[in-house]
Each structure stands twice: as C-alpha cells, then as structure tokens.
Amino acid sequence: MPREVLHYLQLSDGLTVLDGTVGAAGHSSKIVEKIGSAGRLFGFDRDPMMLQFAREKLPEDNVTLFHSSYTNAQELLAEAGVEGVDRVLLDLGLSSDQLSDRERGFGFDAGGPLDMRFDTSRGQTAAELLQTSDQAKIAQILTDFGEEKFARQIADEVCRRKSTNRITTTQDLEDCIRSAIPRGAAGSRNPATRAFQALRIAVNDELKHVQDMMNSVLPSILKPDGIAVILTFHSLEDRIVKSAFKGQQQWQPLTKTPIEATPAEIRLNPRSRSAKLRAATRKHP
Numbered sequence: 001m002p003r004e005v006l007h008y009l010q011l012s013d014g015l016t017v018l019d020g021t022v023g024a025a026g027h028s029s030k031i032v033e034k035i036g037s038a039g040r041l042f043g044f045d046r047d048p049m050m051l052q053f054a055r056e057k058l059p060e061d062n063v064t065l066f067h068s069s070y071t072n073a074q075e076l077l078a079e080a081g082v083e084g085v086d087r088v089l090l091d092l093g094l095s096s097d098q099l100s101d102r103e104r105g106f107g108f109d110a111g112g113p114l115d116m117r118f119d120t121s122r123g124q125t126a127a128e129l130l131q132t133s134d135q136a137k138i139a140q141i142l143t144d145f146g147e148e149k150f151a152r153q154i155a156d157e158v159c160r161r162k163s164t165n166r167i168t169t170t171q172d173l174e175d176c177i178r179s180a181i182p183r184g185a186a187g188s189r190n191p192a193t194r195a196f197q198a199l200r201i202a203v204n205d206e207l208k209h210v211q212d213m214m215n216s217v218l219p220s221i222l223k224p225d226g227i228a229v230i231l232t233f234h235s236l237e238d239r240i241v242k243s244a245f246k247g248q249q250q251w252q253p254l255t256k257t258p259i260e261a262t263p264a265e266i267r268l269n270p271r272s273r274s275a276k277l278r279a280a281t282r283k284h285p
C-alpha cells in the first residue's frame, strides 16, 4: 500500500524519518525522495540479507542503516546524537524476497531448511524450536499465533515423527500438517499456511517486538506532532497497534478504522489482502 503509506506519512523537505522495517527499501526510497538532502532517514532490519538490499538501493549520505530490531531504536538514535524523529514507519511481517528464498524456510512452496529466523546470525531456528518443544508447547504456538483448529493433531504428528526422524525441512513439516488434518477439512488454502505463519511468529518472538515498540519505544522516539504509520498483516499485531493508539492520552488517531488494500491491489499482490494500516499523531505531553 505505498500510496496510502505516503499519504499518511505527510512527508516534506528536511524531516527525520525512521523506517523500522526497511526491507528492500521500497518505501524508504520514496521517503528519501520526499525528504530531500536536508532530511535524514534511519532504517532498521533484523535480517542482514534485507539490509544488504537496502544498502544497495539507498546510497545517499543522509541514510543510516542498522542491523537491529526497531525495538533498539531509542539507544541507537541516542548514540547517533538524534533526540527524536518526525515520522516512524513500520511495515510488519515478512517481505516477498524472504518468502521466496528457499534457504530461509519461510514458505512451503520454496522448500529448503526449516529456519524462519529474520536474524540469521542468532537464535533458534524453527526446526530447533520443534525439536526442543513438547506437544503442548507446539499446540499452543499453533493455536495462539495461527488460530489453527487442528493444532493438537498437528502437534501430535510432529512429536510422533520427530521421535524417529528429525524434522529439518519445510517439506517435512508440510507432510506432518497434511497427514494430521482430516481429509476435506483443509479448505481452499494450503493447510500449512496457518502453521507456517504461527511458527514464524514464535521463532522471531514477533508480537513481543511489536508490543515493546508500540508501548515504550515509539512514544520515546517520536517528537510531539510526529506521525506514526503502522502496517500489519496479522490480526494479533493489529490488535496491539489498535490498543496502543486508543488506550493512551498521547495519540491522535488519523485513521478511525484501519485502511485496507483496494481490490485492484489485492489482485496484483494477493498477500495485501490481510494488510491493515493505522496512523496516529503524537500529541504534546
């Protein structure tokens, strides 16, 4: 939703902008054009591969990129001598480059090792998480983050298989899911969609990052009258953003209800069907 993002960001010459999920710099390259050489852009990404794409696309001197979660923005901006920013953009979730890279293990279509970490330099992979979790924990992840009706059956099947063979590839996991879900109950989407998404959220502790950002980091880095634009792709993320903007005296919402992708955009990019954009201005204390 690039048009909507730019509309709500209300960019102008000389602004300081933080893109917390810079990815392949699709949004950031437009932001840099709008803020001109007098502006500054700070971009964050947990994924070194995405940061490399961003570096190639954003050679400008007024761009600073950090291999870090946006939750570290307050410390990193302070180290750079920046007290606050005028705009913050978060475009949460996963990029299509990550999804289609078979080595990353995000998509069942791509095949490859069951990794799913945004930050490939640290942390437990999805295969390691499954290997070290019991049936109850796996079922909980699938229920909480994927609202998977057959969470218990899938968790049983994962534990049954891993007692003889390790589950190391996306294909291994997809096989478990297909054999655990009763025939005819899968619906029109690949039955693995929800489970893969749930596991990715757990591997990267994504909701904790969103919560920390919305409740403590964002209010500490955004200047009064500054604007935050947040794009989510999961109902649990949207719930966190909605309650952060509603529940505090410090926000003036710019979107009464979330903005969604148009039918034309959904036709071009089917993943945008679950996108929700919320924007708010930070009030003076």
Ligand SMILES: C[S@@+](CC[C@H](N)C(=O)[O-])C[C@H]1O[C@@H](n2cnc3c(N)ncnc32)[C@H](O)[C@@H]1O
Pocket (backbone or CB within 6 Å): 020, 021, 022, 023, 024, 025, 026, 027, 028, 044, 045, 046, 047, 050, 068, 069, 070, 071, 091, 092, 093, 094, 095, 118, 209
């Ligand atoms: C949907 S993509 C962003 C695409 C980007 N807006 C563009 O225009 O190319 C989301 C990006 O956020 C990154 N990401 C996810 N969680 C993050 C976090 N807590 N901190 C920083 N980056 C994160 C992912 O690695 C991914 O590159």
